Amino acid sequence: MSSSSIVEAPPKGGFSFDLCKRNEMLSGKGVKHPNYRKTGTTIVGLIFQDGVILGADTRATSGPIVCDKNCEKIHFMAPNIYCCGAGTAADTESVTDMVSSQLQLHRYHTGRESRVITALTLLKKHLFNYQGHISAALVLGGVDCTGPHLHTIYPHGSTDTLPFATMGSGSLAAMAVFESKYKEGLNKEEGIKLVTEAICSGIFNDLGSGSNVDVCVITKGEKEYMRNHLKPNPRTYVSARAYTFPKKIEVLSTKITPLKELAQVVEAGDAMEE
């Protein structure tokens, strides 16, 4: 007698597209799908005299609402490599974390400092594998033994190698600044000033970007992560009176359910003999 039980195979990981048909049917009927938390974003990078400078704004949006006014978009990849991320926040966060751990394991294996092209290849292979469903647009920059490098990575897995780059909804505003003012051989001060200007252009002219400017300077053997390097949008109208809240909070009923029984141990019987 054969058993007719169907053993359900455990999920192998990766994406499950089972609900896609259902979602399509629902959107056909006019049901709006929930918003993802996106980093509307302006992210930039440029190569200067001694290395690479990365910049990013700090606004995260969920539809028309700003859900985080001061999030971090410049992610750590390796001590000499940082990556800015635009697109779906969960995607940029998890893909950079994943490649960062892979790089660390690789460093232990090889005994050498990570190279930017290693991070690039790991990222592009992963993103291409998922055919653009992982919505992460990245600006990868770092300095390794072969020199300073700057790359852009698109959600479908294509990459560019550039002297200056911008990504995100504010990329056009930022690129306008770069295209007019960039030149080769900028020094650190000029580079930071230009990056800040490009991000500010995104912050003030693009509605998907806002709040503060984060900057990261990477040079041979050294990195400087300047969180909130510039804060051009401070909170100005704070009520001097402070906001009042209703004085009384009426307790209508109280019910306490202990989750664990507190067991009382009563010392009974003779003590153990030695």
Place this chain on the structure above:
Amino acid sequence: MSRFSPYDNNGGSCVAIAGADYCVIASDTRMSTGYNILTRDHSKIYKLADKCILASSGFQADMKALQKLLAARHLIYQHQHNKQMSCPAMGQLLSNTLYYKRFFPYYTFNVLGGLDNEGKGCVYTYDAVGSYERVGYSAQGSGSVLIMPFLDNQLKSPSPLLLPAQVQP
């Protein structure tokens, strides 16, 4: 091929709060389309009558058309009745105007503020097709979801759930 859409959302928010003998109306001045800013200096507030101000957010072309129409109707009223329209009267007129286009609506989210016939502050809040209600305060537009809870907290009295104490058996 995406279908041509006759509507666009120019963003922005409007607020109005009514007091005992005054009414405050405010709006932001940003006009946008998608992620781009069209202008930083465009007012969404329009004076319809001495005691009646309209603030609308949403599609600015429809807003302009609505303002023109209401202003014209008000002028006719003044000629016929030899007086300004009161705020409640304008409130009803706006509702009827919006419902008139029930099947190709004005994409505007309106707040009408002013003084009623007795001189007390009044605020009327509308949806896109003319459903309206007189309230003490209201916010409309993209920021309304953030502003209304704040106004509810600061202006409304504490919990309406306040029950009288249970009588001891």
